[in-house]
Amino acid sequence: MxxxxxxxxxxxxxxxxxxxxxxxxxxxxxxxxxxxxxxxxxxxxxxxxxxxxxxxxxxxxxxxxxxxxxxxxxxxxxxxxxxxxxxxxxxxxxxxxxxxxxxxxxxxxxxxxxxxxxxxxxxxxxxxxxxxxxxxxxxxxxxxxxxxxxxxxxxxxxxxxxxxxxxxxxxxxxxxxxxxxxxxxxxxxxxxxxxxxxxxxxxxxxxxxxxxxxxxxxxxxAEEAAADPAARAHWATRLGALGTSAPVRPSSAPLPDGPPPPTGALAERLPAVGGAARGSVFPALLDAVTAAGHRLLGTGRTLAIGYPWGGRPPGAGPEVLGCFLNTLVHPGSSATDGLEALADAWWDDLEHAGTPFDEVVHAARSGGAHWSGGLDGMLTLEELSRRPPLVLGGVAGVETHPAGRPIGAPFAVAASNGADGLLVRLVWDRAHARDLDAEAGFEALLATLRHHLTATPA
Structure with missing residues (x-):
């Protein structure tokens, strides 16, 4: 065993x-x-x-x-x-x-x-x-x-x-x-x-x-229990198509030695998502990020889209500070069966959300994936109402999003849902994607997201 x-x-x-x-x-x-x-x-x-x-x-x-x-x-x-x-x-x-x-x-x-x-x-x-x-x-x-x-x-x-x-x-x-x-x-x-x-x-x-x-x-x-045969079989089937070809890099001169170039960034604020539509936000984002990734990286292969999930294990105190999330992987295919099928597959993934990332990589390889565990893109979704503001000297800081900071993947999408709307930000590593491709990817992301969110029944 x-x-x-x-x-x-x-x-x-x-x-x-x-x-x-x-x-x-x-x-x-x-x-x-x-x-x-x-x-x-x-x-x-x-x-x-x-x-x-x-x-x-x-x-x-x-x-x-x-x-x-x-x-x-x-x-x-x-x-x-x-x-x-x-x-x-x-x-x-x-x-x-x-x-x-x-x-x-x-x-x-x-x-x-x-x-x-x-x-x-x-x-x-x-x-x-x-x-x-x-x-x-x-x-x-x-x-x-x-x-x-x-x-x-x-x-x-x-x-x-x-x-x-x-x-x-x-x-x-x-x-x-x-x-x-x-x-x-x-x-x-x-x-x-x-x-x-x-x-x-x-x-x-x-x-x-x-x-x-x-x-x-x-x-x-919990991690040990979540690495059972059923979970490994699920991820072997789900991620077996990853890594079948190398990512396409931009046609530009080699990067000089030294610090990496500033990352590019684009942002758009959409209407806030509330009520029953909240349940469709994450699968809609997964589809939109996949569409953006294929435009941005210029490849038709299945992409490894990572996203953090989870929290404190059952029985843990809510005030413990640490790192208890897991990184789940969504196989972003250029061919889609629609949002409903994507959401069904995503819910199946959440049934095995506790399987540690290293176990998931091992399972994917056993399913035929030629995948090192590297991620093509990252997605995060934050409900701003859950994070208290930072107040110093009686003044609440206004959160900003400076461009240029390094990221841990060729591109990343961060969505923040608050009272003033759904802020969607795309950042990309200029060593992996050209600005024109990123701009086209962002347009594809917004078009896909608007389509799904406006089509969601109230």
Whole structure:
């Protein structure tokens, strides 16, 4: 009988943890965390996947020293934020340490802009540094400052983003009466502070560690159970056509050495989706992203479209911050049988949504796929009502979406549904797609999405 990859991983982890000087400091990784670390190793310079949120505030709103203390206090309460990802004898682990965050002011060079300065700062992210970074940058062309809240994706998922924004809002407000360190709020960085100002007490930290460990154990047990023969057979059949030909790259000169070129970006706001139509949004997006991908990449092969799914395992506390999602894969074919058939197949996929990504790749190969596990495109859908705003000094930050930041696939589509509409954004890697092809892909995406959403019965 095929032993699950999760079971094999735990068989390696347990003796390593038991042999450690302090076994409580070595924690196992979820399937999603293992995937992100593997992807990191395969990239030049080991650059990790990051999840940045960008907020605009009126200039002078954010006190950098106060923000640093608030972020440090937040990190002290959450093991996922005070750990470091490491490898011991070939086995990836989370090693707990002291709370550390990176909070700094980013300077804009003469003639530059805030978006470009933040992009370069994110490209310089060190995989050995803190998993939570906050970057503050003044906009030289206006009266605003841009605050970037960025996390290593291996330490957070969508639910965690809400915990971070709510936690920073709360700790920043409670620190309001504390004296401000004028030097920390100035031009210099405040990285990796060891101060205990605002840190959680030992009881809170210990309670957070117990809850986190319990949630990770529940997640791993669920992943092991979800790698059963029925799930492997489903994914073998569903993804067996992946990777039958190489992707088509743009006909352009070779890229020079150095940082990757800024990604392209396009955005459109559609009417908000509510009521019964919400149930059709995700399959409609899958079809629209597939249409965009074929135009953008110029290929007729079946595309691997990844999307995050899931949350905390049953029995886990809702306040545990970490990475408990799974990446599901949709086979995007150029030939479609219509939205109803796509939705039926998608619902079948969700029956096996807990199967870890590495098990899915193994199953797909057993079904005949010549697929390395790389994704052609990514899709995310966020309900903005689920994430509390970031409020600093009584001012709510206005979320923005600067262009140019790196992505982990040739293209990605992010959809955000809120009271003011469904914001759809396409970003693409210029090493994989030309701007003209991306523009045609975006038109195909919007046309497909409008067709499906307007045709959905009320």
């Amino acid at each position: 095929h032993a699950s990859i999760t079971a094999a991983y735990l068989a390696r982890y347990r003796p390593l943890a038991a042999a450690a000087d302090d076994p409580s400091t070595l924690l196992p990784l979820t399937g999603a965390q293992r995937r992100f670390l593997l992807t990191r190793r395969m990239r030049p310079h080991g650059r990790p996947d990051t999840v940045p949120l960008f907020f605009a505030f009126p200039r002078g709103t954010v006190d950098l020293g106060r923000l640093h203390r608030a972020a440090h206090a937040l990190a002290a309460r959450h093991p996922a934020l005070r750990g470091r990802f490491t490898t011991v004898r070939g086995t990836p682990l989370l090693r707990l340490g002291e709370a550390a965050v990176a909070v700094s002011r980013v300077a804009v060079p003469p003639g530059g802009c805030a978006d470009q300065a933040v992009r370069e700062a994110l490209l310089a992210w060190s995989a050995d540094g803190p998993v939570l970074q906050l970057l503050l940058c003044d906009d030289p062309d206006g009266q605003r400052e841009l605050l970037t809240l960025a996390l290593d994706h291996a330490a957070c998922d969508e639910q965690s983003l809400g915990l971070v924004t709510a936690g920073l809002t709360d700790t920043y407000a409670r620190d309001g009466a504390a004296p401000t360190d004028g030097g920390a709020a100035g031009d210099g960085p405040a990285n990796g502070s060891t101060t205990d100002s605002g840190a959680a007490d030992d009881g809170t930290a210990d309670g957070g560690l117990a809850a986190y460990r319990h949630t990770v154990e529940l997640q791993l047990a």
